[in-house]
Amino acid sequence: MAVVIKTLRSPVFCFAIIISVIIVATKLQFNNSSGPQTTLLEPKRYLSSRMAPAARLGNHIFELAAVLGIARVLNRTATFFIEDDFYREMLENTSEAIPGLVNQFELVNGTVPSPTKTTKLNTRCCIFVDPLILENVNDQYLHLDGLFYQAWKYFPSMRDELSGYLKKSKKNYWLPKPDNDTFVTCAHVRRSDFTSNGFAASESTFVRSALDFIQDKENGEKLKNTIVLFGDDPKFMRNIFNNTSLSDQQDSQILNTTYFVSQNSPSDDLVYAKDVCDVVLISAPHSTFGWWIGYFSKGDKVYYMDIRETNDWVYRVGELNPYDYFMPHWIPLKFASNNSTIVESLK
Numbered sequence: 001m002a003v004v005i006k007t008l009r010s011p012v013f014c015f016a017i018i019i020s021v022i023i024v025a026t027k028l029q030f031n032n033s034s035g036p037q038t039t040l041l042e043p044k045r046y047l048s049s050r051m052a053p054a055a056r057l058g059n060h061i062f063e064l065a066a067v068l069g070i071a072r073v074l075n076r077t078a079t080f081f082i083e084d085d086f087y088r089e090m091l092e093n094t095s096e097a098i099p100g101l102v103n104q105f106e107l108v109n110g111t112v113p114s115p116t117k118t119t120k121l122n123t124r125c126c127i128f129v130d131p132l133i134l135e136n137v138n139d140q141y142l143h144l145d146g147l148f149y150q151a152w153k154y155f156p157s158m159r160d161e162l163s164g165y166l167k168k169s170k171k172n173y174w175l176p177k178p179d180n181d182t183f184v185t186c187a188h189v190r191r192s193d194f195t196s197n198g199f200a201a202s203e204s205t206f207v208r209s210a211l212d213f214i215q216d217k218e219n220g221e222k223l224k225n226t227i228v229l230f231g232d233d234p235k236f237m238r239n240i241f242n243n244t245s246l247s248d249q250q251d252s253q254i255l256n257t258t259y260f261v262s263q264n265s266p267s268d269d270l271v272y273a274k275d276v277c278d279v280v281l282i283s284a285p286h287s288t289f290g291w292w293i294g295y296f297s298k299g300d301k302v303y304y305m306d307i308r309e310t311n312d313w314v315y316r317v318g319e320l321n322p323y324d325y326f327m328p329h330w331i332p333l334k335f336a337s338n339n340s341t342i343v344e345s346l347k
């Protein structure tokens with residue numbers, strides 16, 4: 001060390017250093033006009049998409065997570081155009097539930113600047129298309145006209161990151177709390193609108209039998225098994241089991257019941273799933289909200305009704321690939337051929 005300092009102090013070396021600085025500075029100046037540094041001056045490139053702003057939270061999160069994942073693959077800035085009041089409401093609702101995800105986006109008040117054309121990528125809701133096919137598109141604003149983006153392959157390996165973007169936990173959900181003695185199974189149930197619009201809706205018999213099946217497999221060493229039902233049809237959910245507590249009944253913590261129905265907001269349900277759910281059952285296989293309850297769940301152990309066993313129209317017309325839509329480690333269930341017990345479905 002001492003030798004180096006002495007050397008640096010000698011006048012000859014000082015002169016040498018000054019000369020070097022001049023040479024380097026000249027080179028930099030030269031490079032600035034033609035060298036690799038010009039890439040820094042290239043305009044920022046953006047990625048955005050048409051959205052389905054009038055849909056619900058599960059759809060919103062799919063669209064934003066996918067656009068963020070695609071933007072990363074294409075080295076572009078994920079951008080959200082607040083085109084009108086529907087887009088604004090979509091943004092507000094999504095921000096309430098998962099603020100960190102919205103924060104990854106550059107927000108623009110208005111529509112995509114003309115003459116940007118829209119580019120097709122994801123024309124079927126639930127079938128993955130590799131975004132790298134757009135690698136060589138040089139538009140500054142790459143605006144996709146896909147919708148829904150319901151495929152985990154658009155955002156692989158982002159589970160920890162996306163979970164971290166959820167809003168902070170609430171203090172009390174009036175639902176079972178995580179503790180060492182209680183195993184919490186969460187079931188998502190969707191019925192009302194699904195029965196009329198051709199999606200596979202939840203059936204009580206399936207929910208009961210599937211939860212029996214799951215309890216046999218997963219009960220572990222915990223003393224108590226508790227089941228929490230989520231969904232938007234409380235009347236139907238209350239009738240699946242006898243003696244169900246609603247989460248807005250403040251005494252539900254005291255009642256010695258096994259079954260609870262959440263009456264919390266969708267965003268609180270997602271946070272509850274992340275904090276508490278050891279295992280999840282998705283009983284209406286194409287509910288995107290049920291999908292996110294499973295994806296964010298604490299235990300990351302998910303069972304779902306095999307959509308191939310249903311008449312879900314999206315699957316029937318070939319717009320949903322189960323391998324793109326359901327996470328690979330999730331387990332499909334179906335009725336055995338005697339229609340009375342549940343078995344695992346082969347993938």
Ligand SMILES: *[C@@H]1O[C@H](CO)[C@@H](O)[C@H](O)[C@H]1NC(C)=O
Pocket residue numbers: 073074075135
């Ligand atoms: C994005 O950037 C990474 C790292 O600089 C590079 O390896 C990759 O090829 C780029 N991808 C595209 C689509 O330009």
Ligand SMILES: *[C@@H]1O[C@H](CO)[C@@H](O)[C@H](O)[C@H]1NC(C)=O
Pocket residue numbers: 053054055056057086089090093
């Ligand atoms: C936003 O949230 C409200 C209240 O939950 C709901 O009524 C409305 O349909 C939602 N809108 C969108 C676009 O998500």
Ligand SMILES: *[C@@H]1O[C@H](CO)[C@@H](O)[C@H](O)[C@H]1NC(C)=O
Pocket residue numbers: 109
């Ligand atoms: C966006 O536009 C709306 C009116 O269309 C206005 O109220 C709002 O302040 C604008 N926001 C920003 C960030 O410019």
Ligand SMILES: *[C@@H]1O[C@H](CO)[C@@H](O)[C@H](O)[C@H]1NC(C)=O
Pocket residue numbers: 179180
């Ligand atoms: C739960 O179990 C952990 C590890 O076995 C233990 O450290 C902790 O004290 C227990 N908590 C309660 C409330 O019993």
Ligand SMILES: *[C@@H]1O[C@H](CO)[C@@H](O)[C@H](O)[C@H]1NC(C)=O
Pocket residue numbers: 240241242
């Ligand atoms: C509810 O309780 C009644 C009367 O005990 C019983 O007949 C029925 O099977 C029970 N239903 C369920 C879903 O457990």
Ligand SMILES: *[C@@H]1O[C@H](CO)[C@@H](O)[C@H](O)[C@H]1NC(C)=O
Pocket residue numbers: 242243
């Ligand atoms: C419901 O719970 C009450 C109180 O624990 C009990 O007396 C009753 O038998 C239960 N009903 C059914 C149908 O299980």
Ligand SMILES: *[C@@H]1O[C@H](CO)[C@@H](O)[C@H](O)[C@H]1NC(C)=O
Pocket residue numbers: 256
């Ligand atoms: C709660 O129910 C379980 C199983 O039904 C029973 O073993 C336990 O004694 C009950 N606890 C109370 C406080 O009633």
Ligand SMILES: *[C@@H]1O[C@H](CO)[C@@H](O)[C@H](O)[C@H]1NC(C)=O
Pocket residue numbers: 336337338339340341343
């Ligand atoms: C139905 O079939 C399954 C699988 O083959 C079998 O395990 C179960 O015992 C059967 N249940 C009845 C009620 O026959």
Ligand SMILES: *[C@@H]1O[C@H](CO)[C@@H](O)[C@H](O)[C@H]1NC(C)=O
Pocket residue numbers: 337338339
């Ligand atoms: C099971 O249910 C299906 C559809 O409802 C029916 O076609 C079939 O005959 C049933 N099988 C048995 C063994 O009852």
